[in-house]
Amino acid sequence: MRHLLGIAELERSDIERIMQRAEGFAEVGRRDIKKVPTLRGRTILNLFYESSTRTSSSFELAAKRLSADVVSVKAAGSSVDKGESLKDTITTLSGYGPEAIVIRSPHAGAAALVARWSDAAVVNAGDGKHEHPSQALLDVYTLLRRLGSLEGKRIWIVGDVLHSRVARSDLIAFRLMGAEVTVCGPPTLIPRGIDAALGCSVSHDIAGIVEADVVYALRLQRERMHESFVPSLREYAMRFQIDGRRLGPRQLLMHAGPVNRGVELAPDVIDGPNSLITEQVESGLVVRMAILYELLAGGRPRPESAGVGDSGKLPYPTPIKEPA
């Protein structure tokens, strides 16, 4: 893999390979010293044109755990504020010779453009409403740890599908891994023709979630009612909120965060036993380590990444030795 631009470009074997690597890093995460030297001397650039807590912090920590040098640039306070174009910003920052660029942008296709303009491996950390592949990979990882396999599992994605890049990437990833996906929400928030485009079922009736093994709730932005997508948050919550009555005891609940408490999710389920929301955050770190590893060290291991592979075994990195 050269870049991670979208789940739509991946095959199932790519996802499985990243999942296995992530498991290896999870093992590292349980050690006293959680840092490995795999990417020592490599430079990773985090470029965030949109606000982000989880994604930016976990990519930054993932890079540090792999001993890479990390530069994080946020749009606010940077020359982006002064009207610098994306291309000029990339050209400028390429002067540091980054091996990888992690970019989040409000615009679809921004990561693909960066891949065209730069020699670095590019990770799409969210481009507009298009894709958010690292989120989908960590969601798959979280579910695999719980369920072992997604084959034949029924997953419902509930809420504002229209404006959600998470929904698009998850839908493609879940289906690649063998799950059956249904998207559910008010007709105004389900994109036209999504069933044909992405091979899912569409429902406008939340009662149907009784059949789901997993319920994935999407964030509903509060301003959507001003654009007439929903009449009111109250009516939306009455029809589509996931709460303790709608969620069965054996159904798993996911959400990419940040949660609008009391809108798409009721407080009782957010912190309830079915909720995987905290696990998703934990998965985020190891999966993003696996992604950076895949792009920068996968297939072409460097000598200093000690412990790298003998025959058939996946090359799991070993921790840095304590200084003598």
Place this chain on the structure above:
Amino acid sequence: MRGEAFPASGSRPVSSLEWRRAGEPGGELVLRRASVLDPRSGLDGVYDVVVRDREVAALADPGSAEPVDGELIEAEGKCVFPAFFDPHVHLRTPGDEHEEEIETGTRAAAAGGYCGVLAMANTNPPVDSAADVLALRERAGREASVPVGFLATLTRGMRGEELTEMAELRDAGAIAFSDDGLPVDNARVMRRALQYQHLVGAQLALHEEDHDLSRPAGSHEPHLGGVMHEGVVSTMLGLAGIPSVAESTMIARDVALAAYEDARIHVQHLSARESVDCVGAGKEAGVRISCEVTPHHLTLTDEAVRSLDARFKMNPPLRSEDDRQALVEALRSGVIDCIATDHAPQSVDEKEVPYEEAAMGVTGLETAFCALYTDLVLPGILDLGVVVDRMSAGAVPFDLELPSLAPGSEASLVLFDPKAEWEAGADGWESRSANSCFAGRTLRGRVLMTVVAGRVAYRQRSFAMGVAG
């Protein structure tokens, strides 16, 4: 210039529009053994085309004509068509001369085989005063390689609120009126314009788009507007869509208003099947309505946008394969009257950005006929005669004479090599901008020469000319 611009009624030759009239006709021009095709004049055969004193002097038996003090071109295996006319281009002057000027835009037109173009008024600032029109006409008289007609805006500043001084603008030489780039949102303003047309006479060219439908977040936030056709591809990419009904419902409104006011309208750049149905129904009911379609809407679909390449971003957007087929069929049947390029040059800085941020618009003058020839004529989808006819039929809705090859007609013709192959854009463009959605494609057939009213307006660089004597 004032007052002389327009005869009270009836049509006039394209060459009476403003242009430089460069390259004095230095005697005869003979195109020997050319395959002449002019379906409107019933011409389809091999002739020696003799051009003399601005006119097609004769269509002589092949091999019989010798130029008297002039140029002989051996045109065996080459085609001669009536030159094309484009009723919809953007010359970006005044205001955005870094993207196009009258000089470069009309050179591009000549290179595409055009003997005339109409320039839209959505410049910066918009053309909404008589002084603006007069200044542009004067400049075209100095710079334009082919005749240009200038439209004025329908409403002041294109704000959609008050009508421009249409009568005075008409006297100053505005050929028609259009707020192209923007629809006339307000139905009352549209209705007044249609009423006032009975005084002014000139055509109203309409960009049909209901902003309430094409801007999903509401009209007050244009930057959150749709950026591509709403369909399977926009769903995949998570891009805000412009539904087909944003166009067709506006057309339906204006067809009804035109019928009610007994006015005439020209609908610009049709893109959707629903729009074809609306126009067809209007024509059936006897409403005076004409319309145009672009080469890109006839040959490309929203599948091209999957690449998120901003060269495929324009308004109206590339739509589905079903829409494309409806447009091709309507062009064949005559529901769509003519082909227009909507040539819309944009600077590199406006296009080398993420798709959503990129400016709308593609160039088209230099590739229009070759793209249609490659994608529709050679595969047998449309007859060559139909395409040749529609390439110049856009003169009619604007009260201009159709170019003709019949002896005695003004000699505006294009010499076309049907066997040539070329990579679009490989040798650069005559246009100042390069935002072509055909760039890099190998096109079949090439314009070798364009003659406007007896003057050579363009010669393809590698085209070796043979001079008599």
